[in-house]
Amino acid sequence: TAGDTWEQVKHTTPEKFYIEACDEGADAVLAIDRVSNEMTLTGKKDVPPSAVTKPICGVMGTIRLVAGMYLVVITRKRNVGSLLGHAVWKAVDFDVISYKKTVLHLSEIQSQENKTFLSMLNNVLSTDGFYFCTDFDLTHTLQRLANTSPDFQEMSLLERADQRFVWNGNLLRELAGQPELHRFALPVVHGFIVMKPCRINGKIFEWILISRRSCFRAGVRYYVRGIDSEGHAANFVETEQIVLYEGAKASFVQVNARLHAFLLESESRRCRWGVGGGGHHASHMDGFQRHFDSQLLIYGKQTILNLVNQKGSEKPLEQAFAKMVSGMNNGMLNYIAFDFHKECSHMRWERLQILVDAVTETQDEYGYFMVTSEGKTVSQQKGVFRSNCMDCLDRTNVIQSLLARRSLQTQLQRIGVLNVGQRIEEQAEFEKIYKNAWADNANACAVQYAGTGALKTDFTRTGKRTRWGLLMDGWNSMIRYYKNNFSDGFRQDSIDLFLGNFAVDETEGPTPLRVQKDWKFLTLPIIMLVAFSMCIVCLLMAGDTLTETLAYVMFWGAASAITATIILFNGQDFVDAPKLVHKEKLD
Template sequence: MAATAGAYEKLKLHITPEKFYVEACDDGANDVLAIDRVSTEVTLTVKKDVPPSAVTRSIYGILGTIRLVAGNYLIVITKKKKVGECFNHAVWKATDFDILSYKKTMLHLTDIQLQDNKAFLAMLSHILNVDGFYFSTTYDLTHTLQRLANTSPEFQEMSLLERADPRFVWNGHLLREFAAQPEIHRFALPVMHGFIAMHSCSINGKYFDWLLISRRSCFRAGVRYYVRGIDSEGHAANFVETEQIVHYNGSKASFVQTRGSIPFFWSQRPNLKYKPKPQISKVVNHMDGFQRHFDSQIISYGKQMIVNLVNQKGSEKPLEQTFAKMVNSLGNGMVSYFLVDSDGKVVTQQDGIFRSNCMDCLDRTNVIQSLLARRSLQAQLQRLGVLHVGQRIEEQAEFEKIYKNAWADNANACAKQYAGTGALKTDYTRTGKRTQWGLIMDGWNSLIRYYKNNFSDGFRQDAIDLFLGNYSVDEVESVSPLHTQKDWKFLALPIIMVVAFSMCIICLLMAGDTWTETLAYVLFWGTASFGTLAIIFYNGKDFVDAPKLVQKEKMD
């Protein structure tokens, strides 16, 4: 199931004024990747060509290259943490990165260009600081067990980069130059984004490995309110493939689920309101995109068991009704799981999948997915002989704690990557009941989400679009999209509101000659402050932090 020639695991980066040299230090390796800092040409050389004067440091992988205003940059992994082992293949989390400029100085840039370059670098740093980048130099993390078992011998001989599922390679755009040169593929490390938990567990004295892998799609990726629904290709927002794996006595079992935004054309732009009203597009053929989405789902996963977690009342009702009409035209069937025995023989295939649909595909979705996965795991462990007849997973206190915490951690990871905060309702996932502390934390996370969704998500969306190549920096661009002129209301109204509110407080603290005079001042300034606040909320879309790099129309 692993590529015959994985990516290099041990690397050294040698830096000279003219070139970056990346040396493969695996046993028996003599390859060195030479990157010309002037011509940007990437070639293969040998160790003896590395100048002894080079500054040397250890790195753990090349994330790729990207072009900004100042020119090209090389992004490398500088720290990693071992997550565990998947069938004797080490799996790592990348925990720190370095962004290295090809240019030796920034003297060729104007002040405005320097400012723009700094902004783009801040975006890259932001994305790289979002927890959840995983890789293996010898195992293909982007495919499920079942997909790997149904491959050809030619597929097995491909490099990790060639054979990886492009939906889940988050540095695919950064590795585009490497992809064009097969001879350097062993230096190209596909990295997925999402969540991985690996645990060695024991039930009835029988030891088995239990894994949970959530792969976040890089197609129609983005933040909560700026990326909803689907695009013209049928890619759904916040699409995540989650696989639960059991490995016992050489036998391997896998259960796969997917989650994603309701798959038709809709949006929910932030406008300072706690919950903006969803808008269903009236100018496109919803069924066309909907069918395209589920056609690709059926090709990838088989039958679709559609789980509808959208509220059937309130602001979500129109979305639920539209979705229900479309679902009626699709067929579905029972869902099994994938099982291969210790001899490598496929015993059962998973011929269908639960596809959860929700507004955010975060909190409610994770609770439901953990319950479905537990039922599948129950059947798998009984079939493998780990659980006795009549035993239930819920009764295995030690394993149940591991299981619940891993699913709660999965919820938090997916929520932070999409909504900017940890998940809600994780107290239920961890303990099986709602707790007072859980409700307090949900309230706190909801407040943080409100702030981020309105005042920092434009930057987060720009960062994702830059990283994934949805936006390419044009050095000769006359006017940078980063420099958008704000409407006069954006500056004037908040100042007026703050001044009016301050005067209201001052009038209360420094009473006038009579209470009627004081009351008149308080009423005047109070009315001015609340009136201004009402105008700000009425023009809410002018005050939120909106994306600048990719036009909104292209994301709808």
């Protein structure tokens, strides 16, 4: 099938890897020396006949682990659709191949560490949502691509890519240093892409949704928050909605990122385990300024839609964020606070229209990007909406889908798909596609970031809140709580290794993985579990006298309560915290 076609072939000998491009007439072969790690360009005639041959879809790059260098390749892909005539692929399977033939040169501890690093690498690669295109730049919006110079168009995909969204940028460092090898360097984005042929009034058009996750300050829900000194915001996602119809094209771009208030770390961690923390106000203000300086340069004007609660634990975060925006005193920044949960309480989801109506004038001013079928640019997007909530997972997606629909309404009318007076909401077939795609987008980004599907997707799919949706949200929240506390340290380490925030150095000796957990990490939870179980048993199997039963229950109850209290006050010791990158680097 089209989804299983191969573009490259890997030949393996004991001395070298050979990556052969299968383009018609191409003779170029990438040769990788398995001993010296040297990469060179050679021809097909230099590939030994004895080499073991295997088809692959592309090279993700190389990475150094304890055992030495590894080659990461895409072994299976699936066709997502076509963007302006260019096939877009989803990477489905990967292979991580050692340069070394054996690991006998490693000690037992080193071998175990190497296995852990390999499992970290595979943990990231197994996270759904890697996409690539062999002859089109997926990292840029249509508007950015349209405003580039001829010189830009001549660059290789790796050179011209927006580095914010190249998730294998660290793996491609060796290839990046040699321009003649760039044809083998495949920039891969992470996030979500859906492409749907749609029909309204008998007119067929292509509707596309692309979410690009930034690889700067990437991580999991509890361990990467706020903003760093370079101005990179945690969990930054650029979402572009595209319409293609008979040569005409239009796009509407929105962004979201986590709250940048300096209070965020201390507030969020206190809510979790009673664990303190926090950054420095001055450094956050500096990072805040840098972030928005770059954002305004890239996107133009910005309207920040802050969707956090304006009471309880989220209130100081909203106030701090508003104060920081106000302190910038920049006319290109507009700030709107909308208490999502308060406004939509008691299933009053129609009240979201209040926010949509409030930004109608601004949305009309920002506009969208559009090129006619004759190739004439008739509209440019002059600004973006930036949605923020606590995690940029659930509330943000709901609001983004509503704003995107309003933009789409105007675009479809302008290119002649919708007739005057028609509403998208009335087009039942398209509405189903639209709502499900936005819900799938929310789920994909939420799984990548929080470990579970998004909340509130029943509203995105159906346009109303359901009791089943509330039950599913409760279930997902419980799963998130467990994963965020007991498995996200490993996930964060995996991401830091993959993106190069932590580099394995064979000469440095022991890695941070050898840090041992305190004895109480395992002992106290076991004691608490046994004590609680014995308390239940004593209640169910009463003793000879009430006094005896009461004494047993009080003893085991006290034991479980004391251990639970110790666990609560030493919460950080029981959380699966990252080991590879020091905490201050994440704050």
